[in-house]
Amino acid sequence: MSSEPNVRSDHQLELRDLAETIFADARAGASGAATGFDAELWQTLEQAGLARLTLPQAVGGSDGSLTDLAIVLESAGAHAARVPLVETDLLAGWLAHAAGLEVPAGPLAAVAGDLTVTSAGDRVTVSGALPRVPWARAAAAIVVLAANHVLVLAPSAVEITEGSNVAEEPRDTVTLAEVTLDAGTVATTPAGTAARFRQRAALGRALLLAGAARAALAESVRYAGQRVQFGRPIGRFQVIQQQLALAAAEVAAVGAATDAAARTAATDGFGADSTAFAVAAAKVRAGEAAGVVARIAHQVHGAIGFTREHALRLATTRLWAWRDEDGSEAWWSDELGSRALAVGGDGLWPLVTGAP
Structure with missing residues (x-):
């Protein structure tokens, strides 16, 4: 992992202020029961240049860095933003561009899955089903990594069956019945694409988790200072203070892990072993923190925190949903263990610290 200190530049502080303002305004203007895209x-993010932050300007992006995107995604997670930022920028846009395909305009969905791909001349026919595709119903295009192909699908060419995760975010089933693609919407997968896709998806989800954990903690601290029991705010009771301190430690830990992973990916690239290790560690740590922070937040709030009208559920339902998406803690823990065994005792310390 990169050992560079976590010092934000003036540019990054301004970016965080911008992102916080945009997402907070959107949340304040939405109904508490609002779901979907x-x-x-999204239009505001497009206008501000945040919707495709890391993509090149030549394909409609802003030429931003992964550390810039990390700031935006953490803020999006904290404010329960109902937009496919990870999918459009970090996954679909990157995947199409890396394969040499035109990057479609608008919000995008992205998924890796098993499809039957048949080639006949300059045309390709695709069949199969892709379960739990994030934001498929809202996407202008769906970019798919299937075996050794990258496919750009028009929503009108597929059947979309709506579904959702526990946070009521779209997780739809996309069914393809012998969909024919022309040469401009299909390409051969570049080497190493599948591993890079998994790492990008996991990093994006971990950053969203870091934001949601921060939001759940902030809501709990606020409530503990307002809720009066036995003549004083419950935040003055030692047991509540201890639990909030534990939650704060978890939030700090996941923030440090995701920040390190983003900086390592920005410095070394997603093809590096150091990035693979850092991303796996961040996803594992984010999943562990999600369970602890959500539990403490609901213990502090009591029954009121479970109601649909309460803001806490926007954070905790996402913590519960996102911890298992793009690889569970068990899956990424196995990845960490495999990499540690592969380098052996002499290589473990350099692997963990990034030291030569």
């Missing part, structure tokens, strides 16, 4: 927020 927030088209107005």
